[in-house]
Amino acid sequence: MSSKKELKTIAPDVKWQDITEGGVMPYAGNAELFKTGDWRSMRPVWLQEKCKQxxxxxxxxPDTSILIDESGKRTDFDFDHCKGCGVCVKVCPFKAIDFVEEGK
Ligand code: SF4
Ligand code: SF4
Known part of the structure; x- marks a missing residue:
């Protein structure tokens, strides 16, 4: 049985002894806690006016980063978890997703 240990990342107030070990799954279902969007070098941009829903x-x-609201319509991306793979850009038949370098 796994106990839920607090996940700690590198920060000025965290001692190195307390940082969560790399390569370790402390417990199941924790993927959403990791902001993998930090890895992104390319960024999708949703062009709402072109989107046909x-x-x-x-x-x-692959990262469940396209958010759907209560009425079933897509909204903007979850940039905490989008890794900028560009699959959504390729699949959109209406060119409603632009793809730009991160930080531009
Ligand atoms: S770029 Fe990739 S990870 Fe980001 S929303 Fe599109 S398909 Fe998902
Ligand atoms: S594939 Fe393109 S048009 Fe369709 S919902 Fe996604 S962004 Fe909108």
């Missing part, structure tokens, strides 16, 4: 982009995102 076909939702073809939604199932192809």
């Amino acid at each position: 076909c939702l073809l982009c939604y199932p192809v995102c």
